Amino acid sequence: MAKTEVSVTTTRTEPRSARGIRTRNALIAAARVVFERDGYLDARLADISAEAGVASGSFYTYFEGKEEIFQAVAEQVTEEMVHPHLRARTGVTDPRELIDLANREYLRAYRENAKLMGLFEQVAQVDEDFRKVRIERANAFVRRNAKMIRDLQDRGLADTELDPLLTAHALSGMVSRMAYVAFVQKAPMPFERLVATLNRIWVNALGLTAGG
Amino acid sequence: MAKTEVSVTTTRTEPRSARGIRTRNALIAAARVVFERDGYLDARLADISAEAGVASGSFYTYFEGKEEIFQAVAEQVTEEMVHPHLRARTGVTDPRELIDLANREYLRAYRENAKLMGLFEQVAQVDEDFRKVRIERANAFVRRNAKMIRDLQDRGLADTELDPLLTAHALSGMVSRMAYVAFVQKAPMPFERLVATLNRIWVNALGLTAGG
Amino acid sequence: MAKTEVSVTTTRTEPRSARGIRTRNALIAAARVVFERDGYLDARLADISAEAGVASGSFYTYFEGKEEIFQAVAEQVTEEMVHPHLRARTGVTDPRELIDLANREYLRAYRENAKLMGLFEQVAQVDEDFRKVRIERANAFVRRNAKMIRDLQDRGLADTELDPLLTAHALSGMVSRMAYVAFVQKAPMPFERLVATLNRIWVNALGLTAGG
Amino acid sequence: MAKTEVSVTTTRTEPRSARGIRTRNALIAAARVVFERDGYLDARLADISAEAGVASGSFYTYFEGKEEIFQAVAEQVTEEMVHPHLRARTGVTDPRELIDLANREYLRAYRENAKLMGLFEQVAQVDEDFRKVRIERANAFVRRNAKMIRDLQDRGLADTELDPLLTAHALSGMVSRMAYVAFVQKAPMPFERLVATLNRIWVNALGLTAGG
DNA sequence: TATGAATGAGTGTTCATTCAT
DNA sequence: GATGAATGAACACTCATTCAT
Numbered sequence A, B, C, D: 001m002a003k004t005e006v007s008v009t010t011t012r013t014e015p016r017s018a019r020g021i022r023t024r025n026a027l028i029a030a031a032r033v034v035f036e037r038d039g040y041l042d043a044r045l046a047d048i049s050a051e052a053g054v055a056s057g058s059f060y061t062y063f064e065g066k067e068e069i070f071q072a073v074a075e076q077v078t079e080e081m082v083h084p085h086l087r088a089r090t091g092v093t094d095p096r097e098l099i100d101l102a103n104r105e106y107l108r109a110y111r112e113n114a115k116l117m118g119l120f121e122q123v124a125q126v127d128e129d130f131r132k133v134r135i136e137r138a139n140a141f142v143r144r145n146a147k148m149i150r151d152l153q154d155r156g157l158a159d160t161e162l163d164p165l166l167t168a169h170a171l172s173g174m175v176s177r178m179a180y181v182a183f184v185q186k187a188p189m190p191f192e193r194l195v196a197t198l199n200r201i202w203v204n205a206l207g208l209t210a211g212g
Numbered sequence E: 001t002a003t004g005a006a007t008g009a010g011t012g013t014t015c016a017t018t019c020a021t
Numbered sequence F: 001g002a003t004g005a006a007t008g009a010a011c012a013c014t015c016a017t018t019c020a021t
Helices: A008-013 A018-042 A045-052 A056-062 A066-081 A086-090 A095-112 A114-124 A128-154 A164-184 A191-206 B018-038 B045-052 B056-062 B066-081 B086-090 B095-112 B114-124 B128-154 B164-184 B191-206 C008-013 C018-042 C045-052 C056-062 C066-081 C086-090 C095-112 C114-124 C128-154 C164-184 C191-206 D018-042 D045-052 D056-062 D066-081 D086-090 D095-112 D114-124 D128-154 D164-184 D191-206
Strands: none
Touching: A018 A045, A018 A056, A018 A066, A018 A114, A045 A056, A066 A114, A066 A128, A095 A114, A095 A164, A095 A191, A114 A128, A114 A164, A128 A164, A164 A191, A164 B164, A164 B191, A191 B164, A191 B191, B018 B045, B018 B056, B018 B066, B018 B114, B045 B056, B066 B114, B066 B128, B095 B114, B095 B164, B095 B191, B114 B128, B114 B164, B128 B164, B164 B191, C018 C045, C018 C056, C018 C066, C018 C114, C045 C056, C066 C114, C066 C128, C095 C114, C095 C164, C095 C191, C114 C128, C114 C164, C128 C164, C164 C191, C164 D164, C164 D191, C191 D164, C191 D191, D018 D045, D018 D056, D018 D066, D018 D114, D045 D056, D066 D114, D066 D128, D095 D114, D095 D164, D095 D191, D114 D128, D114 D164, D128 D164, D164 D191
16 A cells, blocks of 8 residues: 555666665576576466575566566567677678678577577467567568668669568568577578578579679 | 376277267367467367367366367368368479469468467477477478479579578478468468569579579 | 166166176176275276276166275175184184184285285275274174183183283284284284284283193 | 475475464364364365465465375374373383383373374375384384383293294284274273273283282 | 266366565 | 565366266
8 A cells, every 4th residue: 555656667667776676687587597497388486586586576576477577588688689780880791791691690699599589489479468579570670671672673683573571571581480490499400501501592582693 | 297198098089989979079179269269378178168068077088188189170170271282183393383383372271271370380389299290290391392402403493502401491481481470470461472472582592593 | 767676775786687797796806906906095986897898887787886896895805715614613622722723814814815905904994884894893703702712711711800802802903903014014024923923922811821 | 196206496394484384383283173073085175274264275385285284283293192201201110010001101192182093094094105104103112112022031021932023013003903993993991991901911911920 | 788978076286466574 | 675475266187977879
């Protein structure tokens, strides 16, 4: 009763004290451990609290439930994964080289966080909100690629018959699915051969061969 | 959880009487309704029994649990979907035409059973056994496609730089992922444009253009 | 409805046809197997029917439930065990020899039917009716022994300070408990030493030593 | 059934707060009431929780199941019953007097906790673990008595023909069985006559008569 | 008589969530 | 902020028993 809250969301999200920040971080770290160990569905909030070394009730000081803490884990991981943007930095302009760079970087990062990526796939099947965020993020990525394809078409470097958006969708999806198959399902696929094959398919599909 | 017991005594699954067969079918039909309505995780066995118009206990006369009846639903649906093999029957030999036929047929069937296909994706994320079966089935399909690619390479019709198996994996995966995006996630993609794009990517990727 | 039963009990108990008798016996035999294998509590009527090779519903043609069929098993076994009365037949009159004969015979029979005897003990703890029958049977046995003790006392051969009934109770109970410990709990006790010890205790307790 | 899992995470049994201790005790007390009223098999955990005035789920904060709480009840009762050891304190050395003291004390305690003692007998027939503990405890008691008998034999006070261990087993078993018959089965046996008879049998059996 | 499918009451157990301290 | 005890809804699953064929 008589709680002096200003905003509910704020209360749950932003710890004021140093101790609070520590606890919140401990919970997120613990959640990652538990999620990776038990999977999303079998993870129990009590286990996360225990792993974090705090009382079970403390969980609710910072998160509303499993979904919310998973989001927090996901955000943290996503940040870790996105040291890229390097593409721009590298100064590479040749499309084929760019494709190689992008695929290689994506697959590397995916492999390194395979457990989490598998989890993402699982949670997306189970949690509406998480799914929406994921789809939106994927769409943004696809739109960027579509723009690139359109540019190449405009410059006469890519097959103009292709629908840029659908093509971007299809080819990006192909790469991420292969990453899933290779690193989560652990289908045996040598990394370099995988990269080479995906590169070649991109290049062929876009009709970049003439670009040499 | 996930006990791997060998049911010695129990003769589940095989009804001896006509009445038994009727009840079992009613349960499968009911399960499909409930699964499509509530999703796999939220489906309760009691609801399935109720939907089938039988007592809750009757469920266990025929199935050991949710997983098993889902398998039964899946098998039934899979049978329904596999009137194909038509490819051989159609007498079509031109690779590009064949690709079009295959993609078109696949996407059509997927669209028609979209709810179920979405469920499959969900269950594969949740039930170990189901996942294994699915992966194996997918692999068989991929191997068939790989063989086809190898043939085309041998006949000088396809890019020999491509690893047949990985390529088959990538391109098949691409199609099924797009089907998922289009018909389960309901991303707005006109059917014909989708087919055309995927066909073009296949053809370009394999380097079949010269075939004309 | 409109059943033409004369007596409920009769219907359940006495099969009219040869086939009926066969089925009933099959059930009893099966029950013994299942009880010995699974224990009374874990035995399921369905298993008994299955073991007997009849349909589960057939059980109720002959028995009202677990208790009743257990009684049937018990009766059959008890008959098998009681070829005794030998005591009278043997013509032995010396009390000490008689005690030896009785103890030896009892322990032998107990050992041979140890599993069943253990079951009896279990069921007596669980089923009111069975317990009552057992107690009554035990009491009859005790009374017979008490009479024997009284006779010995009257003939000046046994300690007259002893209450015949309580003594009979105590000494008989001692023997049956030791049988339980030795053959059901499988405490390691050489048969002959066991017999000898129990004999000696009987003889000492009754004060028969002077009898030599 | 009877899963032998090692509870790693769970810290059942040991409450951290005063309130927890109170609740746990309330559950044990309630369990005793329910067990005595309904018997072990018919006791439902929900009834125990209700009797204790807590929610059904609270049960599992402290106990893993029926067996565990029964153990707790048993331990508590056993402690209550074992204020003895007095034997040593009384300074009595005459064997016959000691036997009287021991029997008298045992029967008195048994009579006072008859309901529980009957339960113990029942549970021992039903729960493997409980049975084992009981047997071990009984064996310890028997070994102590066997030692006493051996001492008497060495001092020329007891029949040397007797096997000390078996004799101890037999005579102790006799007493406990009579206690069961008298106080659980409620066979009509005047307390003093019962004590006297058992004493006399011990004394006679061991051949202590000469000791006067 | 025999069959075996159908019934459905009964209960143990989990775990997210709350809240008094 | 932290604690950890208490809550109680929710559901799977068993199996004795019935009864139409």
